[in-house]
Amino acid sequence: MAEAYEAVQSLITETVASDPEITARERPTRFTKTLTRTVRSIESIDPDDLVAVADDDLRAGITAAQKRINEPADLISPSVPGTTPNSSR
Numbered sequence: 001m002a003e004a005y006e007a008v009q010s011l012i013t014e015t016v017a018s019d020p021e022i023t024a025r026e027r028p029t030r031f032t033k034t035l036t037r038t039v040r041s042i043e044s045i046d047p048d049d050l051v052a053v054a055d056d057d058l059r060a061g062i063t064a065a066q067k068r069i070n071e072p073a074d075l076i077s078p079s080v081p082g083t084t085p086n087s088s089r
Helices: 002-018 020-043 047-053 056-076
Strands: none
Touching: 002 020
16 A cells, blocks of 8 residues: 555656746745644644743743744845845845
8 A cells, every 4th residue: 555655746846847837836835834733733832832841942942933924024024025035036
């Protein structure tokens, strides 16, 4: 069963990689899936529990994660109302 699943996955991967149109449609889907999983993970954190266990390492980790989240958000945010993302770059 696992071999059949791997074979199907391999065929799908090859098909997607060989067709630029499919690849173009697949990229936003991957970003959306990753973002959705990340948001769910963050939302699962109980603020009261977080406060109770927060230490310097955890604070540093959250600060680093926030920076990593803000960087792509800044990249895709229009800098001037009415413009498209990255139009000034």
